[in-house]
Amino acid sequence: MSGIAGFTGRSSFDDLHRFQDALIHRGPDEQGFFRHEAIALSHSRLSTLDLATGRQPIFSEDSTCAIILDGNIYNHRELREDLKRRHRFATATDAEAVLHLYEEKGTSVSEYLKGEFAFCIWDSRQRTCFLSRDQLGLKPLFYSITPSGDLVFCSELRPLLLHRGVQDDLDVEAIAEYFTCLYVSGNRTVLKSIRKLQPGESLLWKSGVGRTWKYWTIPEPAPQVTPRPEELNERVRGLLNVAVKRRLTADVPVGAFLTGGLDSSLTVALASEECRRLHTFSIAYGESDFDEFHRARLVAERYGTTHHEFVVLPRADEVIDTLIDSIDEPLADPSAITTFLISRKTREFVKVVLCGVGGDEMLLGYPDSPDGKFSQWLTGVFRRRARDTTPDFGLMPSSLLQLCDNMTMAHSVEARLPFCDIDLVDEIARTRGTPVLRQIAKRYLPEKVVNRTKRESAAPIARWFRNELRDYVESQFTHNRLPAIVDFGSVQRMWDEHKSGHADHAHALWAVLLLTNWLGKISGKHVFTAG
Numbered sequence: 001m002s003g004i005a006g007f008t009g010r011s012s013f014d015d016l017h018r019f020q021d022a023l024i025h026r027g028p029d030e031q032g033f034f035r036h037e038a039i040a041l042s043h044s045r046l047s048t049l050d051l052a053t054g055r056q057p058i059f060s061e062d063s064t065c066a067i068i069l070d071g072n073i074y075n076h077r078e079l080r081e082d083l084k085r086r087h088r089f090a091t092a093t094d095a096e097a098v099l100h101l102y103e104e105k106g107t108s109v110s111e112y113l114k115g116e117f118a119f120c121i122w123d124s125r126q127r128t129c130f131l132s133r134d135q136l137g138l139k140p141l142f143y144s145i146t147p148s149g150d151l152v153f154c155s156e157l158r159p160l161l162l163h164r165g166v167q168d169d170l171d172v173e174a175i176a177e178y179f180t181c182l183y184v185s186g187n188r189t190v191l192k193s194i195r196k197l198q199p200g201e202s203l204l205w206k207s208g209v210g211r212t213w214k215y216w217t218i219p220e221p222a223p224q225v226t227p228r229p230e231e232l233n234e235r236v237r238g239l240l241n242v243a244v245k246r247r248l249t250a251d252v253p254v255g256a257f258l259t260g261g262l263d264s265s266l267t268v269a270l271a272s273e274e275c276r277r278l279h280t281f282s283i284a285y286g287e288s289d290f291d292e293f294h295r296a297r298l299v300a301e302r303y304g305t306t307h308h309e310f311v312v313l314p315r316a317d318e319v320i321d322t323l324i325d326s327i328d329e330p331l332a333d334p335s336a337i338t339t340f341l342i343s344r345k346t347r348e349f350v351k352v353v354l355c356g357v358g359g360d361e362m363l364l365g366y367p368d369s370p371d372g373k374f375s376q377w378l379t380g381v382f383r384r385r386a387r388d389t390t391p392d393f394g395l396m397p398s399s400l401l402q403l404c405d406n407m408t409m410a411h412s413v414e415a416r417l418p419f420c421d422i423d424l425v426d427e428i429a430r431t432r433g434t435p436v437l438r439q440i441a442k443r444y445l446p447e448k449v450v451n452r453t454k455r456e457s458a459a460p461i462a463r464w465f466r467n468e469l470r471d472y473v474e475s476q477f478t479h480n481r482l483p484a485i486v487d488f489g490s491v492q493r494m495w496d497e498h499k500s501g502h503a504d505h506a507h508a509l510w511a512v513l514l515l516t517n518w519l520g521k522i523s524g525k526h527v528f529t530a531g
Contacts, residue, residue, distance in 0.1 A: 001026065001027075001046045001070060001071060001072075001139075001409060001414040002026055002027040002043055002044055002045045002046055002056070002068075002069070002070045002155075003020075003023030003024075003025075003026030003027045003042075003043075003044040003070065003154075003155045003156070003409075004023075004042065004043055004044075004068045004069070004070045004118065004119070004120060004141075004153075004154070004155050005019040005020075005022075005023060005041075005153065005154040005155065006039065006040055006041040006042060006120055006122075006129070006151075006153055006154075007039075007040055007150060007151065007152040007153070007163060008038060008040075008151045008152075008205065009038070009148070009150040010037075011035060011040040013033075013035065015162075015163075016033045016035060016040055016042050018159075019042045019154065019159055020033070020044050022156070022158070022159035022162065023042075023044045023154070023155060023156065023159060024044060025326075025409060025410055025411070025412055026044055026046065026070075026155060026156075026409045026412070027044025027046050027412075028044070028046065028412050029045050029046055029047040030044075030045040030047060030054075030055055031043065031045070032045070032056050032057060032068075033057075034057045034066055034122075036122075038124075039122045041057050041066060041068050041120065041122060042068070043056040043057060043068040046351065046409075046412055046414055047251075047252070047351075048250050048251065048252050048351055048352050049072070049093070049094070049249070049250060049251055050091060050092040050093045050251065051251050051252075053090070053091040053092055053093065054091065054092075054093045054095075056068045056069065056093075056095055058090075058091060058093060058095050058096050058099055059099075060099055060100070060103060061087065061088055064123065064124045064125050065099060065102065065103065065121060065122065065123050065124070065125075066099075066121070066122045067095050067096075067098060067099040067119060067121045067122075068095075068119065068120050069094070069095040069098060069117060069118075069119035069120075070117065070118045070119065070139050070141075070155055071115055071116045071117035071118060071119075071134065071139045072094060072115045072116060072117070072247075072416070073094035073095075073097065073098060073113050073114065073115040073117060074114050074115045074246040074247070074249070075112075075113070075114040075115070076093075076094035076097040076098070076115075079097045079101055079112065080097045083097060083100045083101060083104075086104075087100040087103070094115075098113065098117075098119060098121075099121065102121050102130070107130055107202060107204055108215065109132070110132040110134075110215050110216075111215050111216070113134070114421075114422050114423065115134060115422075116134050116136075116138035116139050116416070116417070116420070117134045117138075117139055118131075118132070118133045118134065118139040118140065118141035118155065118197070119131070119132055120153060126206065127206065127207075128204055128205060128206045129151050129204075129205040129206075130202065130203070130205075131143065131153055131202065131203040131204075131205075132197075132201070132202040132203070132215070133197040133198070133199060133200070133201055133202075134199065134200070134422075135199060135200045135216040135422050136199050136200070136401060136420050136422070136425065137198065137199030137200075137401055137402060138401050138405065138417060138420055139155070140155055140196065140328060140402045140406075141153060141154075141155060141196065141197040142154055142155075142156065142157045142189070142194055142195070142196050142197070142328070143160075143194070143195055143196075143197060143203065143210070144160055144163075144165075144166045144193050144194045144195065145205070145208075145209075145210050146163070146165030146166060146193075147165065148165060148208075149207070149208025149209070150165055150208070151205040151210060152165065152166055156328045156406075157191070157194055157196075157328045157329050158328065158521070158522055160194055161522060166194065167191075167192065167193045168193075168522055169192045169193065170190060170192070170485070170519075171188060171189065171190055171191060171192045172485070173188075174188045174189060174190045175190050175485060175515070178190065178330050178332070178511070178515065179511065182331065182332040182333065182507075182511055183330075183331045183332070183333075183399040184329065184330070184399075185399075186198065187201075187212075189329050190329060190330060190515075191522075196329075197212070198212075198214070200214055200215055200216035200217060201213065201214050201215070202215050218425075218429050219426055219429045219430045220429075220430075221429070221430060221431065222430045222431070226431075229439070232431060233436065233439050235427060235431075236363070236424065236427065236428065236440065237440050237443075239423055239427055240266075240270065240419070240421075240424060240440070241270050242421070242423070243418040243419070243421030243423070243424055244267060244270040244271050244274070244418045245274055246418075246421065247354055247416035247417075247418055248271060248274050248275055250352050252350070252351045252352060253279065253349070253350045253351070253352070254271075254275060254279075254350060254352045254353070254354065255278065255279035255280060255281060255346060255349060255350035255352070255353045255354070256268045256271055256278060256279070256280050256281070256305075256353060256354040257280075257281055257282075257342060257346075257353055257354070257355050257356065258280040258281060258282050258296045258299060258300060258305075258307070259282065259283075259292050259296065259356070260282070260292030260293070260294070260295030260296040260299070260449065260452070261292070261295075261356065261359075261452070262356075262359065262360075262437050262438060262441050262445070262449070262450070262452070263357075263358070263359025263360060264355070264356035264359075265295070265296075265299045265356075265441070265445050265449050266356070266359070266437065266440065266441045266444060266445065267354050267355070267356045267359075267418055267419075268280055268299055268300075268303060268305065268354075269299065269302075269303060269441075269444035269445060270418075270444070272303035276304075277304065277306050278303070278305045279305065279306045279308065279349050279350050280296070280299075280300050280305040280306070280307045280308065281307075281308050281310070281342055281345065281346045281349075281353070282296040282307070282308070282309050282310070283310045283311075283312060283341060283345070284309070284310070284311050285311070285312060285313075285314075285459060285460055286311055286313070293309055294448075295446075295448060295449050295452060296309075298448060298449060299445060299446070299449060302445075302446060308345070308346075308349065310341075310345045312341050313468070314464045314468045314469055318341075319337055319341075319464070319469065320469070320472065320517065321517070322340075323336065323337060323340045323407075324514055324517045324518055324521065325521060326406055326407060326410035327403070327406055327407075327514070327518065328402070328406050329518075330511075330514055330515045330518050331399050331400075331402075331403050331514075332507065332510055332511035332515075333400060333403060333458070334458035334459055334461050334506070334507065334510055335400075335403075335458040335459075336407050337458065337459035337461070338459055339403070339407035339408065340407040340410060340411075341459075343407055343408045343410065343411045343413045343415075344410075344411045346411070346413055347411040347412060347413050350413075351412065351413060351414060352413075352414045352416060353408070353413055353414070353415055353416070354415075354417075354418060355408075355415045355416065355417050356417075356418075356419065357400070357401065357404050357415075357417050357419065357420070358401070358417050358419035358420045359419045359437055360437070361419075362419045362424065362425065363419070363428070363436065363440075401417070401420065404417070438450055438451075461506045461507075461510055462498075462504050462506035465498060465499065465506055465509060466498070466499050466501065470499060473495070473509070474495075474499075476513055476516060476517070477491055477492060477495050477509075482512075482516055483515075483516060483519055486512060486515075486516070491509075491512055494508060494509060495509060
């Protein structure tokens with residue numbers, strides 16, 4: 001994994017270094033850059049594969065094209081076997097395989113890739129800048145086209161404000177959607193001038209104009225007889241096994257999050273068949289409702305993992321300030337706290353971690369999806385309602401995947417998600433029928449894990465707000481702290497009801513707290529010197 005950034009037009013080395021400094025947590029091991037009269041590219045690398053020759057940007061044989069890539073291409077070896085008949089490879093990286101494939105396939109290159117990725121290819125022959133993001137949106141990519149027509153892009157949103165051509169005007173409709181759905185959907189962000197490349201989308205910039213298109217969409221179910229559940233589960237089990245094996249490929253130690261739930265436990269079980277003494281990591285907050293240590297230990301003991309357990313206590317400076325500083329764009333999911341804290345501990349042992357994110361969504365649907373109560377909680381908080389906006393939980397997974405990336409990469413940890421393997425997604429989408437994770441897990445996991453009741457994995461913010469973090473939260477909900485777009489009276493009423501115990505407004509208060517602090521952190525970002 002890494003952090004990538006770039007911009008067209010005039011630039012200086014100082015401009016590139018500012019971007020690199022802003023992305024150092026995504027790539028602390030090695031920095032590379034390329035500066036030309038028409039383009040500047042920056043790459044900050046977290047070294048997990050091809051440690052010796054993996055520095056980017058990487059150039060084509062004739063030096064007319066350059067690539068910077070964030071992520072992993074799991075089928076790059078198969079692609080390389082074919083490409084090396086016609087191209088000379090200088091590295092063992094997956095990025096070089098993508099570049100040579102681009103030379104042959106052009107902007108349709110992403111259709112041939114399997115993995116999590118976001119990349120940029122500068123083509124000096126065409127004077128084009130080509131951006132692309134993986135099918136499910138596991139790796140983020142933000143961009144802006146300035147009033148002068150320059151393209152600016154980055155793995156994270158806030159560094160884009162280092163460019164003076166990128167404005168920080170708020171998108172009021174997007175913020176209204178955030179207070180309705182707890183996230184901003186589609187290609188919008190809370191800033192008018194910045195867009196995010198959507199999952200399965202590419203962008204081609206040339207002569208001041210950017211054009212986007214979808215190269216992948218969720219397949220329609222195949223017109224065939226619905227397979228028997230046993231047959232479908234077996235096919236899915238085989239694909240999941242392949243997905244785990246793909247993600248164990250690394251030149252550094254690999255670990256796995258182990259919550260005690262079905263998705264992470266099954267991931268550990270399959271990984272342990274390929275990797276001896278796998279490092280596993282669990283976290284708890286000292287409360288029985290959130291403590292899954294016992295079930296996680298059952299799995300760790302069965303598969304002989306090197307197991308690490310962490311008990312954490314909340315501190316305002318890490319749970320609020322440091323965490324929000326790592327969130328690219330407002331997304332009010334308290335599970336970010338757990339991912340953030342466990343990633344910090346995990347980094348002491350490994351750089352790469354397998355994660356069960358997507359298991360419930362892919363194989364069990366949304367039995368515990370949020371309903372309208374979130375938007376009901378927030379009614380009246382925002383001074384302006386979203387126009388024709390209703391929660392679309394079909395879009396939430398992409399945002400949650402992006403949040404997982406933010407929270408792990410904040411500590412220079414590369415998260416790999418087997419349940420989001422594109423072959424597995426395609427199989428489930430095309431098949432009439434629903435594979436059940438619990439049935440697949442029976443072959444591998446203890447009965448107490450298989451038959452557990454699904455529990456909330458987020459941090460206990462409701463209790464924290466009334467106790468450990470009460471003084472901090474109280475200090476945030478004041479007239480001079482809340483932005484003008486938020487109705488102070490509504491927030492104060494929610495806060496009074498919550499801290500007295502008469503109601504649980506933890507999620508709504510978290511949404512307000514996150515946005516307020518996030519907006520405070522983007523002020524005064526414009527320091528870019530070139531134009």
